[in-house]
Amino acid sequence: MSPKSSPTLLLFRVLMTTLCLTGLDGALAQSPMPADSSLHALPVSTRLGFETLKLPGDEAMGLLGGSYLMEFAPGWLAGPAVYGGATGHRGGFFVGGFEAAYRLPLLGKRLRIDTGLFVGGGGGAAAPVGGGLMLRPHIDVLWRLSGPKADTGVWAGVSASHVRFPNGDIRSTQAGLVLAVDSDFAYTLPSAAGKSSSAWTRGGMGFDRITVIGTRYAPRDDGQRIGLAGFRLDHWLAPNLYWGLEAAGAAKGGAGGYAEVLGTVGLAHQFRGMPLAVGARAALGLGGGGAVPTDGGLLAKAGVSVSWHLSRDFFVALEGGAVTAPQGPFRARYAQASIGWDLDHPSQGPEALGRLSPRSWVQGMEWKLALEHVDGAARRSGPAQSFQMVGLEVRRSLTELLYLSGQAHSAFNGDAGAYSVGLVGMGVQSPVFAAKWSLAAE
Numbered sequence: 001m002s003p004k005s006s007p008t009l010l011l012f013r014v015l016m017t018t019l020c021l022t023g024l025d026g027a028l029a030q031s032p033m034p035a036d037s038s039l040h041a042l043p044v045s046t047r048l049g050f051e052t053l054k055l056p057g058d059e060a061m062g063l064l065g066g067s068y069l070m071e072f073a074p075g076w077l078a079g080p081a082v083y084g085g086a087t088g089h090r091g092g093f094f095v096g097g098f099e100a101a102y103r104l105p106l107l108g109k110r111l112r113i114d115t116g117l118f119v120g121g122g123g124g125a126a127a128p129v130g131g132g133l134m135l136r137p138h139i140d141v142l143w144r145l146s147g148p149k150a151d152t153g154v155w156a157g158v159s160a161s162h163v164r165f166p167n168g169d170i171r172s173t174q175a176g177l178v179l180a181v182d183s184d185f186a187y188t189l190p191s192a193a194g195k196s197s198s199a200w201t202r203g204g205m206g207f208d209r210i211t212v213i214g215t216r217y218a219p220r221d222d223g224q225r226i227g228l229a230g231f232r233l234d235h236w237l238a239p240n241l242y243w244g245l246e247a248a249g250a251a252k253g254g255a256g257g258y259a260e261v262l263g264t265v266g267l268a269h270q271f272r273g274m275p276l277a278v279g280a281r282a283a284l285g286l287g288g289g290g291a292v293p294t295d296g297g298l299l300a301k302a303g304v305s306v307s308w309h310l311s312r313d314f315f316v317a318l319e320g321g322a323v324t325a326p327q328g329p330f331r332a333r334y335a336q337a338s339i340g341w342d343l344d345h346p347s348q349g350p351e352a353l354g355r356l357s358p359r360s361w362v363q364g365m366e367w368k369l370a371l372e373h374v375d376g377a378a379r380r381s382g383p384a385q386s387f388q389m390v391g392l393e394v395r396r397s398l399t400e401l402l403y404l405s406g407q408a409h410s411a412f413n414g415d416a417g418a419y420s421v422g423l424v425g426m427g428v429q430s431p432v433f434a435a436k437w438s439l440a441a442e
Helices: none
Strands: 040-055 059-073 076-087 094-106 111-123 133-146 153-164 171-187 209-219 226-238 241-252 259-270 276-288 298-309 314-324 331-342 360-362 365-377 385-397 402-413 420-429
Touching: 040 076, 040 153, 059 094, 076 111, 076 276, 094 385, 094 402, 111 385, 133 171, 133 402, 209 241, 226 259, 259 298, 298 331, 365 402
Parallel strands: none
Antiparallel strands: 040 059, 040 171, 059 076, 076 094, 094 111, 111 133, 111 402, 133 153, 153 171, 209 226, 209 331, 226 241, 241 259, 259 276, 276 298, 298 314, 314 331, 365 385, 385 402, 402 420
């Protein structure tokens, strides 16, 4: 039994962290982080792993996972994580949640042992997940591949884990591979929002722009067309080169439950003296669900685009190309319309967007862990039933009082496994009072 279908926007697959921090607007990533009284930094570890689960009936499913963990105390880390089906026959299986871990360095910090626990909710692709709650304890052994002996660098190693859905039928113990990149999360205290800073480094998770996208898939077999809604986050590597993360879910076309999460790399050429740019982009990731035949879940996409800057901060774009599921029969052409917002303007961005002044401005951004209870939800069959969800809420300040809001939740209890929902909106908030409190409505 599951709640009636709702457009699934996988916001928390990408926009995830567990602390309420204020982001820094402005950045020169090639410059070292300066000494600035308003700027703080937390060590973070961005991790990618792969393992193969054993499902009932001896079915194998490759599971690809990613996490973003912050060190909140020496050796202790916590943050958001997401897992998705990558091989087998469960394309569209996604679980999002949060992980806590402990890190033990060995051999002069050339080797380390990480152990932790993931707790989250999700499902999909008719996997026997019950209410959707997933537990994953693990232990990893990692070897430093590069980087200084401090808290940054690249690590690789092996893992041993146990995946369990307590109110479902999945129980699996397996070995896997892990890649980790350690860096810093730069932030300011909430009281610094709206003030200037001399820091010339990217703040927060380091993304330079966010784009809200609407996409239409036209299958080559003349099947029903699918409308998607979602977003993309981009980070400039060079004046014409960027990488990013993209997530979207079905919003129209009878494919309720379809979702995709992809990594992307693109080229953009800005015409000198004009707000016009052309580009090309390729993406690779996971997708499936909603009876879309992606089989194991691997998804690839490529296209060309044209964009027009409405102002220094906002632009609109059109894109067209092709999408394919290498493990399944799904093939389609796609058309995409989007509106984007340049969050920061580092020198790596297109020259027409401008460069930073010696002082940048702090923009308010909050990231919140959310637990939600839904009372008496209608079901496709059977009586109404309550369920619980875990998710993330993100806010970006527009002014001292107005902000944009994005949030996403996924069920972990109440016989609603695989149910997810995402929302985008606006809100109003009061100034901070009593040093740490504020009120908001959205």
